[in-house]
Amino acid sequence: MLDKNGIAKRIAKEVKDGYYVNLGIGIPTLVANFVRDDIEVEFQSENGVLGMGPFPFEGDEDADIINAGKQTITTLPGASFFDSAMSFSMIRGKHVDLTILGAMEVAENGDIANWKIPGRMVKGMGGAMDLVASAENIIVAMMHTNKRGESKLLKRCSLPLTGVGCVKKVVTNLAVLEVTKKGFKLLERAPGVSVEDIKNATEGHLEIGDNIPEMDI
């Protein structure tokens, strides 16, 4: 089974040379730590920066340079700043190659819910609805089950939707799955996790071929 860093490490393998990538808050943010350093990738943050670098050294923090999680960051050579409308032109106009975000629920038809639990938690969607409505390549990073042990990979989402039929791939602590017309297709198992474990933790329809390989991370 993977921890959050393990999930991020596996997703980092999906990041290819020349990609502009938008990372959501939470596990997706960790992906930047594991991207191979022999490829050129630029990270976009929807609050208005392209070419994000690591956190600043202590004492170098600047209130005017933050990421979408409101964390202080730095920029790399070649970086640029821009306004919110232009930022979403990059996203809506499909100029960003890969979007990685977290979720509360994903359904076998590619629907995603991650912004609201009616009556309990209402933080808002931020940029997530724009991202999932336009990105061609969306990977969801999340734990396979919630804190109560219930599956987060469902037949249908029960929470208010963020987007419909948009998720292409899901990487969890247990597995890598592709969203197909037939439901969740199991591609890889996490180290030490059996197909049976994944079946038990998945409520949505699971397509299981022969010989599901263990992740190579």
Add this chain to the structure above:
Amino acid sequence: MINKKVANVKSALEGVKDDMTFMFGGFGLSGIPENSIAELVKKNIKGLTCISNNAGVDDFGLGLLLQQKQVKKMISSYVGENDEFERQMLSGELDVELIPQGTLAERCRAAQAGFPAVYTPAGYGTEVAEGKETREFDGKMYVLEHAFKADFSFVKAWKGDAAGNLIFKGTARNFNPNMCGAAKITVAEVEELVPVGELNPNEIHIPGIFVQRIFQGELYEKRIEQRTVRQR
């Protein structure tokens, strides 16, 4: 040169009244119009509709207006860092319209640019699109979102001049440029009000035509929400 300079925040906010609709620049606490917000708190006008990506934190930013119950309605994309906000929203005291962040930016920009509405794919098939016109273009569904109508927009820039020209710094830019000229009156506060002619026309982000009043801001706190660092 048409002079937009006003003496202070008090003159800049002349004409604000109860029940008006305001836009506020800023992302989290970065690039928020601290001086204008402080003056609105002092004036204690009520029944406001506020268009802003976030709602501040409990004791800073728009959170200060919420504490005094000056806000009737918030239009935002993300309101996660404010307990008082969440309390007022869940109890029904505060009317909240949550909309996608790109839609928020574009509804400002549409108002600035003279478009009555724009089609966006964001939110199609979700509760955000309920009751709104939808239309198919090239096999994909879009939602019609209307330009905002606001009385004042309050923005904050790094540098500006009396002509109303503005330059922003870093990610403090965010929604600020999109809100300039998107309301009947745009009030810009700047960290440095420089003599006219000093700003390079090639480097101006927002031309003064979009700004009606500009003033030198004071005592910027520029609070950091999440101080993240690495070891040397």
